[in-house]
Amino acid sequence: MQLIIFLVDLLCASTTAEILETIAQWPLLDFALPYEREFLNQYRPENVVPTGIEVGWDRIFISVPRLRAGIPATLNYIPRNLPLESSPQLQAYPSWDWHAAGRGNLNCSMLISVYRTKLDRCDRLWVIDSGVMTSIDDFRPVCSPKIMVFELKTNQLVRQFTFPREVSFRLRFFLSSFFLHLFISIGFN
Numbered sequence: 001m002q003l004i005i006f007l008v009d010l011l012c013a014s015t016t017a018e019i020l021e022t023i024a025q026w027p028l029l030d031f032a033l034p035y036e037r038e039f040l041n042q043y044r045p046e047n048v049v050p051t052g053i054e055v056g057w058d059r060i061f062i063s064v065p066r067l068r069a070g071i072p073a074t075l076n077y078i079p080r081n082l083p084l085e086s087s088p089q090l091q092a093y094p095s096w097d098w099h100a101a102g103r104g105n106l107n108c109s110m111l112i113s114v115y116r117t118k119l120d121r122c123d124r125l126w127v128i129d130s131g132v133m134t135s136i137d138d139f140r141p142v143c144s145p146k147i148m149v150f151e152l153k154t155n156q157l158v159r160q161f162t163f164p165r166e167v168s169f170r171l172r173f174f175l176s177s178f179f180l181h182l183f184i185s186i187g188f189n
């Protein structure tokens with residue numbers, strides 16, 4: 001699978017049609033992995049399927065849910081200011097500490113499986129986490145679904161909403177679905 005990120009150039013001053021510009025591309029997504037044996041052993045590059053991209057002013061955020069085993073970090077970023085058509089390594093957001101699930105350590109305070117993110121006007125990143133491990137292979141709902149809000153200036157968690165576990169099967173299904181994009185686009189704009 002080849003992933004290509006385009007930026008739609010919508011300059012108000014210009015009257016011409018939108019310009020699509022390739023800013024990054026990868027044959028397989030690659031991570032700036034910490035040198036830890038647990039991460040390296042579990043990593044399966046062929047299982048990395050991004051489902052969400054959000055463009056901030058200095059970074060581009062890439063969501064990689066744990067659809068199958070072997071995802072090191074479920075929420076990542078690349079710098080926005082890149083040489084054209086480069087293949088940057090994904091950096092864990094906000095840090096590798098939040099992605100212990102990638103080395104097999106499940107802690108529900110951390111990020112488990114992120115499908116989408118959305119930036120708001122206050123430069124905060126809203127992160128939708130389904131709490132489900134390996135949803136395609138065996139669908140293991142290990143934590144409640146949650147929304148985490150990170151302030152980009154400080155990269156600190158500033159808010160968290162955890163959904164009750166009882167309602168969670170349908171909600172998880174919803175969070176895992178591609179309709180969600182529509183929902184957050186409408187809800188947070």
Ligand SMILES: *[C@@H]1O[C@H](CO)[C@@H](O)[C@H](O)[C@H]1NC(C)=O
Nearest residue numbers: 097100105106107108109110
């Ligand atoms: C989970 O992470 C939180 C936040 O860092 C920490 O306080 C807690 O001790 C961790 N729990 C386990 C079981 O490791």
